[in-house]
Amino acid sequence: MTRPTINSMITEDLGYCCEYFFFSLYRQTSLIAARLGVSPRTIRYHKAASKRGQVVCEKKDCCMKKKR
Secondary structure, three states: OOOOOHHHHHHHHOOOOOHHHHHHHOOOHHHHHHHHOOOHHHHHHHHHHHHOOOOOOOOOOOOOOOOO
């Protein structure tokens, strides 16, 4: 059994299209961390990657950004 990643928890478990959309929608680090069961530091790291452009909209067919 493999460990779940932040990306897999957001896309597979919660059903969002990508990390980018999730982090653009939710901003409260402590709430996100509690919901995913990880440390706030982990969430800050992933949010920072999104701000740096390392995590971008994946433009999937199921993209939720298009529906906003």
